[in-house]
Amino acid sequence: HADLAMYSAKEAGRNGLAFYHAQLSEQVVKRVKLESDLRLAFERKEFVLHYQPRVSVQTGKIIGVEALVRWYHPERGLVFPDAFIPICESNGMIRQLGKEVLDIATKQQAIWAQQGQPISVAINISPQQIKHDGFFEEIVEIVMRNKCNPRLIELEITESTLLGNDQQVHNFLSAVESMGMSIALDDFGVGYSNLIYLQRFPIKTLKIDKSFIQGLEENKALASLVVSMCQLMGFTAVAEGVETEAQMKWVAEQAIEEYQGYYFSKPLPLAEINQLLAIR
Ligand code: C2E
Ligand code: MG
Ligand code: MG
Ligand code: MG
Numbered sequence: 001h002a003d004l005a006m007y008s009a010k011e012a013g014r015n016g017l018a019f020y021h022a023q024l025s026e027q028v029v030k031r032v033k034l035e036s037d038l039r040l041a042f043e044r045k046e047f048v049l050h051y052q053p054r055v056s057v058q059t060g061k062i063i064g065v066e067a068l069v070r071w072y073h074p075e076r077g078l079v080f081p082d083a084f085i086p087i088c089e090s091n092g093m094i095r096q097l098g099k100e101v102l103d104i105a106t107k108q109q110a111i112w113a114q115q116g117q118p119i120s121v122a123i124n125i126s127p128q129q130i131k132h133d134g135f136f137e138e139i140v141e142i143v144m145r146n147k148c149n150p151r152l153i154e155l156e157i158t159e160s161t162l163l164g165n166d167q168q169v170h171n172f173l174s175a176v177e178s179m180g181m182s183i184a185l186d187d188f189g190v191g192y193s194n195l196i197y198l199q200r201f202p203i204k205t206l207k208i209d210k211s212f213i214q215g216l217e218e219n220k221a222l223a224s225l226v227v228s229m230c231q232l233m234g235f236t237a238v239a240e241g242v243e244t245e246a247q248m249k250w251v252a253e254q255a256i257e258e259y260q261g262y263y264f265s266k267p268l269p270l271a272e273i274n275q276l277l278a279i280r
Helices: 002-043 085-091 094-114 127-131 135-145 167-178 210-214 220-232 245-253 270-278
Strands: 047-056 062-073 077-079 120-124 153-157 182-188 205-208 236-239
Touching (some): 002 094, 047 094, 047 120, 047 270, 062 094, 094 127, 094 135, 127 167, 135 167, 167 182, 205 210, 210 245
Parallel strands (some): 062 120, 120 153, 153 182, 182 205, 205 236
16 A cells, blocks of 8 residues: 555656646747747837827826837737736847837827927836946937937836946936936836935836725825825826726825826827827
C-alpha cells in the first residue's frame, strides 16, 4: 500500500509538471506570436488613437482630449493598451510606439487648431521613453515637424517615472516645460510618492485615479482628502473615471477643475470625436 501511495504521488507530480510545462510553452508561444504581430503592426500601421474628452466641471465644455492608443489587430480586432503596452515596455518597443503616438497626436492637435478648435491634447508617456537620452530632441523634432503648439500638449507621466528622483528625469521635465508643454501625473493616489516630493517637479496637474471616484460609496472621506491635498499644494485636479450622476455631483462639490469619464464620453475614434467637437 505504501508503495502504491508513493507511486501515485510520483505519477501525479510528474503529470503536474507535464501540465505545467504544457501551460508554460503555450504562454511562450502566445507571447512570441504577440511580439511578432506587434513588430508587423508598425509596418502595417495598425495603431490608432482614440480620444477621450476632458471636460471643464464649471462650464461643461470640452477643453481637451486624452489620446489613448488602440491596436487594430487583423484577426483579434480592437486590442486595448493593457494587453500590449506592458509587453512593449518590457521589450523596448515602447520607444517606437511612443514616437508613433506623439506623431499622430501632435499632427491631430495642429489639424484641430487649424480648424478653429485649439483644444489641448494629453499624451501618455512611459518611464522608459523618458529615461532614454535623446527623447527630448525627438519631441522637439516631432512638434516642429507637425507645426503643433506645445502649449496645447500635456504629457501624462506616472509616479514610477519619478521614483529615484533621477536628475535626468528632472532635467527632461524642466526642458519640456520650458518649451511650453505641461506635465500631468496620471493615476494619482495609488502610487508611493508624497506631495512634498512631487513639488520638486514641474508638475501642473494631478489626475485623481479612478479608483477613488469609483470607491466613493465606500469611502468618500478618503477621496475628499486626496482631492484637498492636491488642491492645497496648488495642483490642478482632474477626476478620472466619472461614470454616474452621483459621482459627477461629488466632483462638482469638491471644486475639481476638470473631469474625464464615461458620464460624458468614452474614448472615441477620430470621426466620432470630430462630431462631438463640432457641436460643442
Ligand atoms: P490612463 O492613462 O489612466 O487612461 C485612462 C483609462 O481609463 C483609459 O483606458 C480609459 O478608457 C479608461 N476610462 C476612461 N473613463 C472611464 C470611466 O468612466 N470608467 C472606466 N472604468 N474607465 C474609464 P485605456 O484606454 O484602456 O488605457 C489604459 C492605460 O493604458 C492608460 O491609463 C495608460 O496608462 C495606458 N496607455 C494608453 N495609451 C497609451 C499610450 O499611448 N502610451 C502609453 N505609454 N500608455 C498608454
Ligand atoms: Mg492617462
Ligand atoms: Mg489614469
Ligand atoms: Mg493608467
